[in-house]
Amino acid sequence: MTIVATDSPAAPALRRFALRGYVPLFPPFAVLLLFFAVPIGMMIGISFQDPKTAQFSLGSYQRFLTDGLIIAGLFRTILMSGLVAICVTVMAYPVAYFLARSTSRWRAIVFALAIAPELAGVVLRTYGWLIILEDRGFVNDALIWLGLVSSPLPLAKNLFGVVVGLTHVVLPFGILALLTSIQGIDPNIEKAAQILGASRLSVIRHILLPLSIPGTVSSLLISFTMAASAYATPALLGGARFKVLATMISEQIMFYINWPMAAVMAIVLLVLMLAITFAGGRVETRLHKKLNV
Amino acid sequence: MNRLLSGLFWISLCLILAFITLPLLVVVAASLSPSSMVTFSPADWTMKWYAALWASKWLDPFILSVKIAVIVSLVSGVLGALGAYAVAYEKCPGSEAIMAFLLSPLAVPQIVKGVAIVLFLSSAGLYTLLGTPGLIAGHIVLTLPFAARMIATSIYNFDKNLDRAAQILGASKWQRVRHILLPLIKPGLFSGMTFAFIISFNNIPLSVFLVRPGQTTLPITVINYMEYSLDPVLAAVNVASLIFILTTIFLFEKLGGFSAQIHGGSK
Amino acid sequence: MSDIDIELISVRKTYGNALVVGDISLSIPKGEFVSLLGPSGCGKTTTLNMIAGFQQPTGGEIRIRGRNQAGVPPEKRNIGLVFQNYALFPHMTVAENVAFGLRMKGAPRAEIDQTVNTALKSVHLEGFEAHYPKELSGGQQQRTALARAIAPRPSVLLLDEPLSNLDLKLREAMRVELKEIQQQLAMTFVYVTHDQEEAMAMSDRVVVMSGGVIAQEDKPENIYNAPRTSFVADFIGKSNILPVSAVRATGDQREITINHSNISLAVGSDQAGPPAARFCCIRPEDVRIIGGEAFAEGANVLDGTISKIVNLGAHLDLWVTVDRDITIKALVRSSRSDQLKTGNHVSISIAPAAIRLLHE
Numbered sequence A: 001m002t003i004v005a006t007d008s009p010a011a012p013a014l015r016r017f018a019l020r021g022y023v024p025l026f027p028p029f030a031v032l033l034l035f036f037a038v039p040i041g042m043m044i045g046i047s048f049q050d051p052k053t054a055q056f057s058l059g060s061y062q063r064f065l066t067d068g069l070i071i072a073g074l075f076r077t078i079l080m081s082g083l084v085a086i087c088v089t090v091m092a093y094p095v096a097y098f099l100a101r102s103t104s105r106w107r108a109i110v111f112a113l114a115i116a117p118e119l120a121g122v123v124l125r126t127y128g129w130l131i132i133l134e135d136r137g138f139v140n141d142a143l144i145w146l147g148l149v150s151s152p153l154p155l156a157k158n159l160f161g162v163v164v165g166l167t168h169v170v171l172p173f174g175i176l177a178l179l180t181s182i183q184g185i186d187p188n189i190e191k192a193a194q195i196l197g198a199s200r201l202s203v204i205r206h207i208l209l210p211l212s213i214p215g216t217v218s219s220l221l222i223s224f225t226m227a228a229s230a231y232a233t234p235a236l237l238g239g240a241r242f243k244v245l246a247t248m249i250s251e252q253i254m255f256y257i258n259w260p261m262a263a264v265m266a267i268v269l270l271v272l273m274l275a276i277t278f279a280g281g282r283v284e285t286r287l288h289k290k291l292n293v
Numbered sequence B: 001m002n003r004l005l006s007g008l009f010w011i012s013l014c015l016i017l018a019f020i021t022l023p024l025l026v027v028v029a030a031s032l033s034p035s036s037m038v039t040f041s042p043a044d045w046t047m048k049w050y051a052a053l054w055a056s057k058w059l060d061p062f063i064l065s066v067k068i069a070v071i072v073s074l075v076s077g078v079l080g081a082l083g084a085y086a087v088a089y090e091k092c093p094g095s096e097a098i099m100a101f102l103l104s105p106l107a108v109p110q111i112v113k114g115v116a117i118v119l120f121l122s123s124a125g126l127y128t129l130l131g132t133p134g135l136i137a138g139h140i141v142l143t144l145p146f147a148a149r150m151i152a153t154s155i156y157n158f159d160k161n162l163d164r165a166a167q168i169l170g171a172s173k174w175q176r177v178r179h180i181l182l183p184l185i186k187p188g189l190f191s192g193m194t195f196a197f198i199i200s201f202n203n204i205p206l207s208v209f210l211v212r213p214g215q216t217t218l219p220i221t222v223i224n225y226m227e228y229s230l231d232p233v234l235a236a237v238n239v240a241s242l243i244f245i246l247t248t249i250f251l252f253e254k255l256g257g258f259s260a261q262i263h264g265g266s267k
Numbered sequence C: 001m002s003d004i005d006i007e008l009i010s011v012r013k014t015y016g017n018a019l020v021v022g023d024i025s026l027s028i029p030k031g032e033f034v035s036l037l038g039p040s041g042c043g044k045t046t047t048l049n050m051i052a053g054f055q056q057p058t059g060g061e062i063r064i065r066g067r068n069q070a071g072v073p074p075e076k077r078n079i080g081l082v083f084q085n086y087a088l089f090p091h092m093t094v095a096e097n098v099a100f101g102l103r104m105k106g107a108p109r110a111e112i113d114q115t116v117n118t119a120l121k122s123v124h125l126e127g128f129e130a131h132y133p134k135e136l137s138g139g140q141q142q143r144t145a146l147a148r149a150i151a152p153r154p155s156v157l158l159l160d161e162p163l164s165n166l167d168l169k170l171r172e173a174m175r176v177e178l179k180e181i182q183q184q185l186a187m188t189f190v191y192v193t194h195d196q197e198e199a200m201a202m203s204d205r206v207v208v209m210s211g212g213v214i215a216q217e218d219k220p221e222n223i224y225n226a227p228r229t230s231f232v233a234d235f236i237g238k239s240n241i242l243p244v245s246a247v248r249a250t251g252d253q254r255e256i257t258i259n260h261s262n263i264s265l266a267v268g269s270d271q272a273g274p275p276a277a278r279f280c281c282i283r284p285e286d287v288r289i290i291g292g293e294a295f296a297e298g299a300n301v302l303d304g305t306i307s308k309i310v311n312l313g314a315h316l317d318l319w320v321t322v323d324r325d326i327t328i329k330a331l332v333r334s335s336r337s338d339q340l341k342t343g344n345h346v347s348i349s350i351a352p353a354a355i356r357l358l359h360e
Helices: A011-020 A023-047 A059-066 A068-101 A106-115 A117-133 A138-145 A159-183 A187-195 A200-211 A213-228 A232-238 A245-256 A259-291 B002-032 B056-089 B095-107 B110-123 B132-156 B160-168 B173-202 B218-226 B233-256 C044-052 C094-104 C109-122 C138-150 C168-185 C196-202 C220-225 C230-235
Strands: C004-015 C018-029 C033-037 C059-064 C079-082 C156-160 C188-193 C205-210 C213-218 C240-250 C253-258 C264-267 C279-282 C287-289 C300-311 C315-321 C327-333 C345-350 C355-358
Touching: A023 A259, A023 B056, A023 B095, A023 B110, A023 B132, A059 A068, A059 A259, A068 A106, A068 A159, A068 A213, A068 A245, A068 A259, A068 B002, A106 A159, A106 B002, A117 A138, A117 A159, A117 A232, A117 B002, A117 B173, A117 B218, A117 B233, A159 A213, A159 A232, A159 B002, A187 A200, A200 A213, A200 B002, A213 A259, A232 A245, A232 B218, A245 A259, A245 B110, A259 B095, A259 B110, B002 B233, B056 B095, B056 B132, B056 B173, B056 B218, B056 B233, B095 B132, B110 B132, B132 B173, B160 B173, B160 C079, B173 B218, B173 B233, B173 C094, B218 B233, C004 C044, C004 C188, C018 C044, C018 C059, C018 C188, C018 C213, C033 C044, C033 C196, C044 C059, C044 C079, C044 C156, C044 C188, C079 C138, C094 C109, C094 C138, C109 C138, C109 C168, C138 C168, C168 C196, C188 C196, C196 C220, C205 C220, C205 C230, C213 C220, C213 C230, C230 C240, C230 C279, C230 C355, C240 C327, C240 C355, C264 C355, C287 C315, C287 C327, C300 C327
Parallel strands: C033 C188, C033 C205, C079 C156, C156 C188
Antiparallel strands: C004 C018, C004 C059, C205 C213, C240 C253, C240 C279, C253 C264, C279 C355, C287 C345, C300 C315, C300 C345, C315 C327
16 A cells, blocks of 8 residues: 555545544654653753853853763763673673574473573662672681681672673673574584584684674673663662662752753763663674674 | 583582572562571561561552553553554554654653753642652653563454455455454554553652652652661562562453464465 | 546656667457567556556556556556555455455445355355454465456456466466466456466457567467567567578479578468568477378478487487588477487478478
């Protein structure tokens, strides 16, 4: 019905009908405009206001670039997200490979184990890690009881704790990203290499790893962006002094009541996300072209 | 060499799976332990923390969360179906751009959406919408893209010949949508709604800005409590809400998951 | 006019510059079984879709029972359609599938039940009412699709390669059954296929299509015995198509010369072949190998060498090279395979009446 002959007598009727096709879009568009597009626009507007007088001002942007604490928070965000991206991808790889290649009945169980935690929500998992990692937690109790350490190790309320917690939160997404990629590699290619005399290690090095680079990139990408925009895990596992962009934003809203500053921080986070997604997307397309997959 | 490698592979796989399950097991054990010392011996286990949940301190936020999640799931299902219908079934011109707009909230971190909505409500003088109405609106923005995408996918996978078959048998557009399209995309519709329910029920980054005293969702109540104490009642709350989520998924699956006849049918 | 069910008047369909169907005119009387036959891309499916109303013609007019169908949507055309992949509704039982058309029209319950029963009986599917499509075999799905299409009693039934997903045995059985059902219902059938045997077996009339136009339209036997073009001759059955350089008339006898050769063949006087014939067509079964088989008086006799033999079971396909570039295919009974070997010198005979002259 997309091609309508101009000389056909049915044309006007069909065209009127085509317009009616847009009617169902009104409700979802209205909701997205009112509660998404307009608020984002207002947020951008507010970022150019002076916190006190509401006059036009670039002050908040200036402060963002010059305030050492804020810049430190930005770099802490990038460092934390980078570490999480690496940990997630390294840990996701063996699981994804197993899920892609296994035909045993364990496959379903491993799949459920890998994905199920996602249903539990962030709070439960963060709480779990807190009681495992805190000073009087599980791991420290065990270490002291074994006599390996005399005082509790600082496992929570710092970068280490946050990276552990976030890795756990993001891991299922890394597994899914790599799984899709590895499933796309024809297992016969691996067999062909083995027939040609390649050892397991050379198959991994020369076949599997190069061919799964697109999956690795998308796993790194999704892990980085999820970690950088995470709020609850850094807030709970990081403690009061571990500040990243997400927690600093909520602090600006709830404690300092400095809307322009919160808006600026949110915009920086948004731009960081979009830039990484865009750059990563370009890298992925190029890899896909190169590998012809 | 090959054996060493595969040995290493299996060990790392087991360790990673242990890493994934450890916090869940610890929380379950903690919820049953008599004191904040976590014990794994079933003989000492107690249900007292679960009994403590029967107090308005926990019940009220739970009921609010359920109420919001149900509304969000229904509204996302309807709005997502409308959008997906226009894009994937009517294929109206510009459908790619329309889909991109419907999915655009996914590109924005939740915390940024949260800030934007709270600034919008505050500066537009809509303070009164904070709490339940604001939470519902915010969660819909969050879940609508997922629902629209899932429903659109199932419409794309729907065999267009079935629609033509119904049409040539004399079914009007409305009859085709009601008797052919809707029943066949029901699984997609229900998984979209289930997804919306879970996202809404567990949400923190948006809710944290939108709650108000007396109208606080369960996850926000829990993290507020966690700032002061880690006592095992939290473990019980978490396990109980996980069980609730699993039950809900099961119910949605019963309602919307089609009996086997649909799979392997035409196509 | 009232006994014409479908009429196409200069119907044309183009996509941009591509011509899919070019100025087709066709009338189909009530109760006729017509096949649209042609290779893929010949425009037969597009023609079917235009009759059904799923595609709009770029030019020309389609009339059903005398009414112009421009702007009439498929659901208002009262036509039945059997799809190649059957398109059974997977969430409905066989009975619900068959009842669908009447239900949409708001027919009363009792009438629906009775029609469903009759329709299922006519396709021999009694007892399968409560089955879901995926529980049926390919043949049963096919019958369900047929029952669903005929249940609302449309005046015209369109069938889009309905047998192509069945295995050979079942396909042959269904041909007979489809024809019986058509005659019983006295319904107009328009059958799209690329399978010439199907078209031949069932149709009252075959419309051979090529490149978006009608190449020939006739009774099945005439299509086979008197092809009008080399395309039809080549597409329907097997044939030797030889280029002709000259046609001479001597009395009531005609003689042709085959291009780039010294071969001359006498041609039967019964056919008023065009004087400017460019090809001739000889069916392999009309080529006789001399020695063993008697041949008619006055037949053309050619000497040649057997260049290739393919055993087809009951028959042998024989390639006989009669001149440098000219090879003629012959079909002979396998019982003679002992005498015929590659490289043998043989004589072949072709009766003048078996040679058809073609002008394109």
